[in-house]
Amino acid sequence: MPGGRRGPGRPQLSRSAPPPPIHATNVMTGAGGSAMQSASIRNRNGPTAVSSGVPVTTLITITPVQHPEIPLLPIDGNLAFEASVVFYLITALFLQYVNIYKTVWWLPLSPSNTAMNFYLIDPYLVVFITLVLTRRLVWSFVKEVYRDATSVTVIYCLIQLFKFALIVMVIVLSVWSIWMLFQHNSPLNLLFLTYPAVSYFLLYGLTIDLNNTVITTITNTLWPKEEILANEKLTPKITTDVQRITRHKCTHIPHEVRCEADVLKYDFNSRMKNVLFNSMVCAYYVGFVPICFLHSSMYLDLWWACLMIGFVWISSFVMFGSHFLPPRYCDTLHRCSLHLGRWQKVEHGYSNTPQHVWSESTVWPQGVLVRYQKGLYKAMGQQNVALPSDGSYARFHFVFHQPMRVLNLLVGLEISVIVVQLYLLIAHSQWNYVISLSLLLFCNYYAFI
Structure with a gap:
């Protein structure tokens, strides 16, 4: 009543206040369970203990998380993916050389009768860049072809001999091209070739172990032991990051959920490092290295060269991102x-x-x-x-x-590149621009699909 005496005060709770939480059932056993049930609830009148003797786990029911099943979408194998990446990078490298060494051969007084000044291109540099761009394809071929063979046949021996010859050829060509570049170029130009190695150590640190990775993999691939093959029948060998997809453990135990999140965070960061490093290497050797070895007396369309570097980097990032994620x-x-x-x-x-x-x-x-x-x-x-x-x-x-947040980001980047390239194709009429944009659009359409 108005003016009347109010009764004793009592805590005022919000009508929309959520009920108390539940605890994991397998953690509630023992002395720790009773301690969890006596968790204090704080309000504006100070902390008060739960007076009811009913266990906290019976006071609330949390709606379980539902995981709708997604269809199993087909993805390219490692060899098919690496082959498509090599095709795109070799095409982009050729287009970069076209834009750098193009001529005006159709003019009456033109000093050249060809579309490009081929005599100015350093063949040793082309060999070295090609070896760098195809390194992943060669490595995937050595690791995956006939990896599950259980018997030694004539075809198996021929494949292993071909792998050995391929590895030797790559090593010999790499040493030969580096030596010839050292003979015909200044040490400053050669330093540009080592920048990706510096980036590798910045991203990964001193984590490479040749004895346990490269040499062991080559040896086990070329000359597998019988006991190794016998064990592979029981336990399939995980060879690539894409095949190593961690299965989700649908659990409601908080500690296990946090442990799973920690593992997935580390795995995702490792995959993103691979995506960033490989896309950077592709853009660096395809777009930037040919510019570094350009003769000082030659004219360079710097704007278009930088644009090519950006196109290659974004497209490579999308291709590696869709493969690793x-x-x-x-x-x-x-x-x-x-x-x-x-x-x-x-x-x-x-x-x-x-x-x-x-x-x-x-x-x-x-x-x-x-x-x-x-x-x-x-x-x-x-x-x-x-x-x-x-x-x-x-x-x-x-x-x-x-x-779909990550995949939508990759799709958005690819669509942006395609739209920009279409605009440039409409706005420019130079023959080298038309050829470059047409071939790049063809490759980007394939990556987008």
Whole structure:
């Protein structure tokens, strides 16, 4: 009644306040389970303990995460993919040389009767660049052809002999081309050829082990032992990053979800390093190295040369990205992100809402507020088991919460390149521009499909 005496005060809770969280059932056993059930709930009148004797796990039911099945999309094998990449890079290298060494042979007083000044092209540099661009194709051929053979036949021996001859030929040609380049060029130009090696150590560090990787792989591939072949019957050998697609473990145990997220984060970062490094190497040797070995007396269309470098880099990035990040792999990352969840730090405005003490063995529902390291965090995912203050988990959830985010980014980059090339093809009429853009568009259409 108006003016009457109010009764004793009691805590005021929000009508939309979420119920208490649940704990993982296999972590609740023992002394730790009772400690988790007595987690404090904070409101504006101070911390109070849960007075009910009902276990916390019976107070709320979290909606389970549903994983719709995606169709099994076909992807190119390693050999087919590497062959298509080599075809694109050799085409782009040829077009870069066309733009650098083009002539005006149709003019009456032209000093050249050919479309290009072939005598100015360094053949040793072309051999070296070709060997660098085909290194992955050769390595895939050596590793994968007849890798599952269980018996020694005449064809098997011939294939192994061909692999050995191919490796020897690549090594001999590499040494010979480097030696001839050293004889005919300045040391400064040769330093440009070593820049990708510096980039490799910046990305990967001193992590290469020749005794356990290259030499061992060559030896086991060319001369496999009988016991190795016998073991491969029982345990298939994982040879490529694309085949090593981690299967999602649909679990509700917070510790296992975080461990799976850590493994997937490391694997995704490794794949992105491969994508960035290989696309950089392609753009560097196809577009930049021919410019470095250009004679000082020659004219260079610098704008178009730089544009070619950009086209090759973006197209190579999309090709390697779609190969190392197939749809099935992106779906695995997406499923893990749904179980991991995300936290958003809040500063004020939730004084009337219950606030729980964060526990690493609890699956937190959406909308709940927790206290973690003197900060207040709000659960944003359907299920939330990530560390509230860990930014890597938040980035993981942001990138892969939408299953098509990464693939849409690759598709958007490829469409942007195609649109720009179509515009340049319409705007320019020089013969070298028309040939270059037409062939690049043909390759980009194949990559887009």
